[in-house]
């Protein structure tokens with residue numbers, strides 16, 4: 001029998017700005033789901049990517065004075081750095097500027113045009129550039145975008161239109177017949193209301209700018225960015241050329257998106273597919289928003305949290321755990337550093353970390369670290385075993401139903417029961433008995449419980465699963481293990497465990513200091529005036545200045561102001577440490593070309609080697625900006 005298959009996607013994110021933990025939330029959730037299905041023995045395809053066209057990006061590039069392509073190239077490279085750091089195991093990454101995607105978009109557009117569902121007309125109406133959305137006058141709220149509240153622009157241009165309206169009855173019927181198509185339920189109702197209130201045909205081409213996929217049959221027209229972006233889900237399957245891939249993976253099992261882009265995924269995208277005569281995705285799930293103490297995260301509010309900073313500070317699994325456990329999947333949830341620390345200390349350090357630590361300590365003490373042969377157990381032993389036995393299938397059911405936080409709660413019930421089992425069975429008392437039979441059973445059960453925990457938790461916390469596995473010193477390759485391995489009793493007596501350091505050291509609350517987002521604000525420190533000294537040209541020419549590309553950026557433990565950068569100087573790579581943490585987050589830096597002084601004596605700052613100094617302009621009000629050059633100038637170029 002062929003394996004069940006599962007095709008899952010995330011939204012493709014705009015590289016108009018850097019990713020923040022809101023974006024990481026969707027991707028981590030998708031990663032946990034994808035990993036789980038693989039673990040459960042299914043064939044999985046997990047696709048993410050970047051949505052690189054449109055007016056918003058073209059404007060952002062212009063503002064920075066670089067070409068749109070150079071702009072997106074730099075920011076998209078930071079997406080990949082972030083996903084690697086977060087242990088995101090995607091199978092494909094679709095960039096909408098790739099030729100394979102342009103071809104897919106043009107084929108979709110041409111096919112629908114040939115079938116008569118795209119026609120030429122003129123658009124006169126409103127447009128929200130930040131949301132890349134067309135609005136009719138009657139949907140505006142106080143004259144602004146009803147989604148984001150920002151001002152809209154009046155557009156008047158020749159455009160091609162897509163017959164959305166024609167398909168509305170068919171779409172409503174599909175929604176009614178397929179209760180799993182739009183989830184959760186509240187979103188389904190919202191979408192049905194929206195469709196019932198009347199669908200206008202959609203403008204699907206633009207002529208007032210050119211950063212997009214050209215409409216194949218009409219000069220000066222580029223495809224509307226959402227029409228372009230949604231097609232990425234087919235690009236990943238080699239559309240239109242690779243029929244085998246499409247047969248194998250289409251329709252998608254799950255498009256995971258934030259609730260604000262449900263309309264595009266449950267109205268426009270299905271209608272594109274209907275017009276192409278393709279089946280509709282099985283489920284579009286709209287999850288809630290990650291909210292911050294000061295409301296939704298945005299640059300203007302200054303509450304943008306760079307996930308790389310959080311990872312440097314707390315580790316990747318605490319962040320993954322927090323995102324997946326704290327928020328009821330489908331609902332909005334709050335993010336704060338304090339809550340992240342509390343969750344980490346309570347669930348990870350106290351419950352799971354201590355369980356592993358004290359169990360292995362006892363095993364060392366009583367049986368030299370070797371797993372004993374269990375005997376007949378008591379009722380209490382059996383109750384623990386019974387719970388653990390049913391856990392794998394129970395978590396699978398939760399995951400199939402997209403109840404991610406519930407799945408974690410179930411796994412932590414096992415952790416909780418194991419801790420309680422230790423207290424109830426008091427191995428230290430059993431150790432005093434002449435007959436060590438009961439002690440052997442209890443210790444076996446505890447280690448077996450930990451083995452199951454490692455297996456069940458690894459889709460959510462890949463590094464943690466690996467650490468537990470390593471301390472249990474199990475020989476099988478953890479990556480190759482499936483749900484079948486989570487069957488009770490597979491642990492071999494005689495296994496010699498290898499206790500290591502605590503897997504989650506407690507985070508001292510003083511480490512919290514100030515919220516990360518505030519750090520950037522507290523920067524005003526007037527610059528001291530210095531007497532000018534005149535240099536002659538020989539003196540100046542002693543300073544070797546060169547262009548360097550920033551490859552990596554990290555925070556420095558215990559130093560709020562410092563960032564550690566790995567830079568490429570063309571012929572060599574170096575590390576420099578710079579006092580710019582209050583002005584830039586790591587993700588904002590990766591890929592930038594800066595100017596550095598090459599021939600400064602290396603120094604150590606907070607224990608980190610700094611082999612050079614970067615140049616930055618410092619304004620009288622204390623603001624600071626790095627001196628940068630565009631990607632047209634290669635790393636290593638001399639600055640004179």
Ligand code: MSP
Pocket residue numbers: 010011012013014015021022023025026051229230231232256257258259260261288289290291296297
């Ligand atoms: N490019 C479009 C998507 C095209 S998909 C064919 C887009 N990009 S985006 O960069 O703005 O990303 C939006 C997505 O990021 C949301 O749908 C959601 O998945 C995620 N999030 C961004 N901010 C978020 C929160 N504060 N909370 C939760 N998710 C958030 O829209």
